[in-house]
Amino acid sequence: MELFSADDLQAILLTLKLATVVTCVLIIIGTPLAWWLVNTQSRWKSFVSALVALPLVLPPSVIGFYLLLAMAPDGPIGRFTTHLGLGTLAFTFPGLVLASVVYSLPFVVQPIHNAIDALGKRPLEVAATLRAGPWDTFFNVVLPLAAPGFITAAVLGFAHTVGEFGVVLMIGGNIPGVTRVVSVQIYDHVEALDYGRAHMLSLTMIIFSLLVLAALYSIGKPSAHKLNRY
């Protein structure tokens, strides 16, 4: 038996593609969100923080179930995307991206939040006295200082999306090359009693996760002990 079947390989590639896209999206929207959460005095702060953290405690089946309803033609997301001429998102790759972004959000926002928070006001004040503009400050002061936090965020967001199962199951429709990711493929193998193939893919996942986490813990002590919060 070859290591992976063509279907398995397709699922692996799709999973890596999904995780890459989701990580990029999450860094882009997670950074301003984390920044806002650190600096805001708004009374909505705790509510928004709770909202961001919600996927940590909700079962994926709950998120998947409501996303399925929301993406339906008469659901709020479905109506919006149909209005934009995109059709509905269930059973599509963009639909999976949206769902994974929701699902992996806290894994990206919280490390960035912690990293920015740990900097304190001091470097920003110093930068301001040196007449650095806000963008200048962000890219040349905040980003380098908080880099381990960003790396942690990206790695966790990526790894968590790779491991996603429940949400994809609910809205994916198991279409090869479009929505059939590795975790779903493993489920298929197990349910079909094809334990050999299930083992191959599962062991790959275990080794991958182990390597990712080992790399993460070796990034540096500060981010490593922050990881303990998850």
Added chain:
Amino acid sequence: MRVVPLAIFVFALGLATVCHAATVRVAVASNFSGPMKKITQEFEASSPHKVVLTFGSSGKFYAQIRSGAPFDVFYSADEQKPTRLASDHLAEAKSQFCYAVGVLALWSAKRPQVELNERSLSNTTFSKLAIANPRLAPYGAAAVDVIKNLGLWERLQKSLVQGENITQTFQFVQSGNADLGFVALSQLHLQPEPSTDTYWIVPDSLHTPIRQDAILLKRGLDNPAAAALLEFTKSAKARSIIENFGYRTPGPH
């Protein structure tokens, strides 16, 4: 030290009850949960035995039973897994029987005014057709049979979305994310008010039968309640319950 005789008495009492009434632990395919609850109710009313039901996917039960899960009886969603358990020497081959035959229905939650029939798949415009995963679910395999037998396989390839099981397939259609779907008639029977014009009952001639088999597991061999429950499932009373839930029953045993 007066506690000791009391304990012995309580123990003996417990033992006596066990001899008369036993408890049977049953693994049941999720799709059969409705009728199984009703059957259990009737069974417990007419016998001293107790039934503990666990619902789940047949594939998972197979794996659990192989790992020593404490089930006495297994009601599978197919005939393949009980057969395999028997050849694994984890179940009694002689006890295997078909308890229900699934009925496939083509259903739309969106257009209740349109009557669905054999021509719906070729005439109606729709973007997504939901079926259960044909590799895992007998209802999915049957749906593929139907599509192939109607000569629409090539044409519908792009429209297919698969639920991992028949329950998820049902959700895809119910939420409106899929326009049409092949579901189990039993699921439509569980709806508050099934009306006949929203679904089409697919004739048996278009697909291989969806046989669901039950089997007595190794663990249940000496359990009188296990044998009694299996026997009860074959009774006229149980069969009428099963049929009321939208399944057919095989010829008399």
